[in-house]
Amino acid sequence: MNRRLVAALAAVILVAPACGSSAADNPATTLLVGATAEPPTLDPTASSAAAIPQVLLYNVYQGLVKLNGAGKIAPLLAQSWTESTDRKTYTFTLHSGVTFSNGDPLTSADVVYSFDRVIAPKSAHPFKAQMAPVRTVTAAGPDTVVIRLKQPSNNWLFSLTGTVGMIFDRKAIGSIATKPVGSGPFVFQKWVRGDSITLTRNDDYWGTKAKLGKVVFRYFTDPNAMNNYMLTDQLDVISNVQAPQTLPEFRDKSKFVIADGSTNGEVVLSFNNTRGALKDKRVRQAINYAIDRKGLVKTVWAGYGQLIGSMVPPTDPWYQNLSNRYPYDPAKAKALLAAAGYRKGLTLQLKLPTLPYATGAGQVVASDLKQVGINAHISQLEFPARWLDVVFTKGDYDMSIVAHVEPRDIVQYGNPAYYWHYKNPLVIKWLQQADVGTPQQQITLMRKVARQISDDAASDWLFLLPNLMVRKKDVTGIPVNAVSLSFDLTAAGKSSNGS
């Protein structure tokens, strides 16, 4: 008798549905988002981790401008701006009556403060280099900011759409590592480390209010666990699928939608252009010919992912499809190697970061290179700490594979100190001209740059990381392409009838 009672009790406890939790949430306006990389801190000015702008950019923090869904620069906190004829002075007119979520008004003083904080000599801002063209930032009235540049710069204006352009409440700056206060349509509510970050709708938002009442970002280290949550309705959307081979689990078209868009994340097989055999263009080109990139995408990323022939994603204005510059041709690779004097073979180090796409891609690359006589010796470096130390800072590597997710990072090919140590005076000149030129000139020049670095085989662009999302049918308004680092929820909602 006793035993049965205990068993019954146990059964009730185990099976009883969860009561007492989330009675106040309205599931119709709550969005549960699954993500894999948790922010190390909530202060975007202290760490370069992309997980921080993923949650906070455009949702909580805003800049003067933003990138819209089509990848174009659009007004945000600034309702308009004018350029001087020499394009060295920008005058931004802010919206009036804008407040931060804690009630503090947002004025030009906050803009000046935020920008000064980046460019200050003692600043340790991770993206300080992007503000290098700025000479002065001054307030010309409560709603007007005047920025003077040392020379015209298209890149600078573009960078304002990202982390470096975020405007902070100067009165709340002390606690931004744990309590972000921004002017965006969402307000930071709480962060349960190792678990989730919760945002709620800003009901006093100065613009069009968000449709969602609440957003919860849940973090997973195990992709199967994340998929299980999605399958049991504990998630509404998976923001960035890192295990695309599991996508067949979401076959059910009546429940799930799989969205396959583009990102800015070029997966680059980088070469140390100043080391040994890789100094020779023929060797670099041989490697490009030797790798079956189509097969690589199929095995490493389940066939999702576009082939790119240079450091340009399709969302950039100067995109051209150069992916056929080096078609898969092992015979040609061997010929080039022989011409360069490596008929007997060659050994190169392939130092990989411990990231899923890199580990997989590295194995395919090594196998493909083996077929043409190149012995690629793989070693794994812990990411980010050791990879940054050994490959990036010290340049102690021959080849590496990493996804460069910052927008417009093609400009790094004009910096010989950057870890791939590529130096082509033409490219450097064109990049400088593109920066100071008109938008039209920029497009023409950037096209030349893209073509040149491809011809020089400065790197091997393996594929573009797709923006793979799995969402429930009733989730709407999430951009398909990730044009910035933000998981932009400003237009997201849940429709009641599904679409």
Added chain:
Amino acid sequence: MALNLARRLGFLVLTLAVASVVIFAVCAWIPGDPATTLLGTQATPAAVHQLRHQLGTDRPLTSQYGSWIKSLFTGDLGTSYVTKLQVWPQIQPRLGVTFSLVLVGMVLALLIAVPVGIFAAVRHRQVSGVVVSGLSQIGLALPAFWIGILLAFVFSVKLDILPPGGYVSFRQDPVEWLRHLVLPGISLALVQGAVLSRYVRGAVLDVMNEDYIRTARAGGATFAKALWRHGLRNAAIPVVTVLGLQLATLLIGAIVIESVFTMPGLGLMLLQAVGNRDLVLVEGTVMILVAAVLVLNFLVDLLYLLIDPRLRSSR
């Protein structure tokens, strides 16, 4: 007795001091700099230099160690390089998670191991006993994350009677706390239970042939009664010892399970902290873990001294 106690206490303090030096030295030796790790690929050398100064990592090592030890004495474990928060408030909630998981896992492991071990021992000469013993061997050989994912899939996705992961604190909702720990606990317990069952079997076998069992039976008690009254208590001692030994190796199992069931525990935090080179957090966490084990050992040894008079006068 008091001298013994004082000597042991002295050793404990010495051990803690040595441990702190080892921990600090290891963290200082690991290649990779907190400042560059934080700032990433677009950082300027000036910014890195500035951040190092802010964090205090450009000071000589002895000075860094000194200030760390000094703050430890005032109970301040330091401020994390990455989150800028105090270390202890970060560790505390995660300790609760890992502790709950280990507790539930151990209890379930015992619930599995004791009956299985006794059965296998009592029937060790029969086929049923050998089969059960063999099954426990197989349980030993199954990877915990495999079991975890399969259990989650069956009970959560397919049957929908248990949550697929996460953690609810006991104080918030005891029923939910238990529900969230069932699957992770079982995953942990299956392997631990298999290991423990072998020790239980061995200990019971040991005891089964002891004189006092034979004496009890000669006095008219049945085998079962004799075992129960006399044997199990003696068998319990070595098993408890093994439990203690297992506790250290349990951490690996726990962090794997924490990852599979997305529980915000200590193991994952440590992994992330090392990955971010948040050395203050790493040192603080490791120091706490090591101190906990050392103090626990100390208390257990003390307990043995108290309950076993034979050991009191020994060296």
Added chain:
Amino acid sequence: MTVPTIPIDEPRRRGRLHHLTVGLGFVLVLLTIVMALVSFVWTPYDPTFVNANETLDGLGQHGHLLGTDAFGRDTFSQLLVGARVTLLAGIIAVAIAAVVGVPAGILAGMRARWLGELIMRGNDILFAFPALLLAILFAAGWGASTWTAMVAIGISTVPVFARLARASTLQVMTTEYVLAARAAGRGGWWIARRHVLPNIASVLVVQASVAFGLAILAEAALAYLGLSTQPPTPSWGRMLHDAQGYLFTAPRLSVWPGIAIGLAVLGFNLLGDGLRDLLDPRLRERRR
């Protein structure tokens, strides 16, 4: 702290059942060793050869006996080469634990004064650093590999061997043989070699076999966390880890390495049991 010993006095039934289980253990271990040895000489395919056209093949497809993985690499070849890592993992861990722990434990057991205390205190410190911690730290220091993982496991297993060796040594030191030898003026080395080692060997062998099995499992667990064998070296633990993403779309990828690990661990456990019976001096005496 007293350490439980797996029974020595138990009157074991030397029947068919017993021989069967020991034989099974021996066969499984031998199989693992043979697999590893064969892999040095021949594998049906190069286990690191990526073939994008033959991914996720089933049994026997395209000439692959056990199919292929997501990269089109032959599963059977990977199993063969993976056996090397499995054995290496166990050997490293147990060797370190035994070579460091056993002499320390014997020394502590024989010289029970300040040296003994010191050794046991050192043991305590070592014991306080869980294997995972060491694995994480070593991986951070040298880059994760089979060696960092197994050295970590080995170091963290030293206290177990040391305590076991010490406890058993203490027992042996009180026997008549040793007391007689000491009375006869025999030195420590002689006593250690002649009396202590043979008598504690059986306990240590059992512990070694259990430790071997646990080391194999630990390699798999650490591989799951990315702290163990790195690609492209095939390892059963990593095969299991890589198969995770295909758990529901291609479950057979988890089955083969899982079975391989399970059988190897089972084999070592059964073999250890059998060896213990063979080496136990008390049982030997009874047989006479």
